[in-house]
Amino acid sequence: MIEAAAAAADHIIVVFVPESSRAQANITSMLAPQANRVMVLGEWEERWQENRIGFHQPVVHKMLESNIDKVLAGRTGVRFFFPLCGKAVDMKWLADQGHSVVGVEISEMAVKQFFEENNMTYSEEPVPAIPGAKVFKSSEKNISLYQCDLYNFSSSIGGQFGAIWDRGSLVAINPKDREKYAALIISLMAKDCRYLLDTLLYNPELYPGPPFFVPDAQVQSLFGKSCDIELLQSVDALTDRHRGWGLDFLTENVHLITPKSV
Numbered sequence: 001m002i003e004a005a006a007a008a009a010d011h012i013i014v015v016f017v018p019e020s021s022r023a024q025a026n027i028t029s030m031l032a033p034q035a036n037r038v039m040v041l042g043e044w045e046e047r048w049q050e051n052r053i054g055f056h057q058p059v060v061h062k063m064l065e066s067n068i069d070k071v072l073a074g075r076t077g078v079r080f081f082f083p084l085c086g087k088a089v090d091m092k093w094l095a096d097q098g099h100s101v102v103g104v105e106i107s108e109m110a111v112k113q114f115f116e117e118n119n120m121t122y123s124e125e126p127v128p129a130i131p132g133a134k135v136f137k138s139s140e141k142n143i144s145l146y147q148c149d150l151y152n153f154s155s156s157i158g159g160q161f162g163a164i165w166d167r168g169s170l171v172a173i174n175p176k177d178r179e180k181y182a183a184l185i186i187s188l189m190a191k192d193c194r195y196l197l198d199t200l201l202y203n204p205e206l207y208p209g210p211p212f213f214v215p216d217a218q219v220q221s222l223f224g225k226s227c228d229i230e231l232l233q234s235v236d237a238l239t240d241r242h243r244g245w246g247l248d249f250l251t252e253n254v255h256l257i258t259p260k261s262v
């Protein structure tokens with residue numbers, strides 16, 4: 001091909017495409033089927049109102065349980081952040097072990113159900129820095145749940161965290177917001193933060209999401225500049241529920257992400 005081009009032209013222009021641009025182009029093409037899918041916040045609230053919350057698990061998530069030692073790394077009394085927390089029972093499980101938990105969730109119904117279903121009394125107060133937001137605090141456990149849009153939350157409101165459990169969060173936000181999301185999460189990580197991220201791999205041509213497909217290469221491009229990333233676990237997660245969505249495979253990956261030491 002190069003010879004033919006040489007014969008037909010006076011000059012040959014060699015275009016050097018850097019590896020990083022090729023990787024980015026590859027990610028963009030993998031994400032194309034879901035790139036423009038948008039869930040507005042009201043749709044999440046509707047799901048809560050109609051009890052269409054198939055993502056909620058009544059028991060502690062297996063991937064958190066099996067990797068908790070790697071997250072704690074010998075530490076006690078760790079501050080955990082739960083982005084898009086829903087009413088995950090994992091929050092109580094960690095608080096029962098002496099850790100503190102801060103969650104962010106848009107649905108007030110989800111927040112109230114969390115406390116009520118776990119038999120906890122709670123207080124409720126406005127968050128002056130975020131118009132319309134409230135923070136719900138358990139009276140017995142060290143759990144504070146901010147009812148607001150995640151993108152209105154910041155380290156100036158909640159401080160930084162020693163650990164993050166991200167299940168049903170990066171995979172639930174709109175795909176076009178992933179860079180903004182990653183920048184926010186990185187800003188919430190303390191120097192010793194250990195961020196456990198759960199992602200899903202499937203054929204995005206077959207199902208529109210959420211949950212959305214997040215390839216490992218994108219985890220690398222979102223967090224790899226400032227963080228080290230280790231793939232801790234990869235399991236076949238396909239169930240009849242997912243077959244019903246039309247999926248033919250579903251892999252659940254768990255990554256441990258830690259800030260690079262400078």
Ligand SMILES: C[S@@+](CC[C@H](N)C(=O)[O-])C[C@H]1O[C@@H](n2cnc3c(N)ncnc32)[C@H](O)[C@@H]1O
Nearest residue numbers: 044055056084085086105106149150167168172
């Ligand atoms: C897929 S669910 C996962 C909930 C929880 N992490 C779990 O594993 O059960 C996503 C949750 O995020 C909430 N949510 C979606 N977008 C949000 C946003 N921008 N800010 C705050 N909460 C949001 C939804 O109401 C929903 O409860």
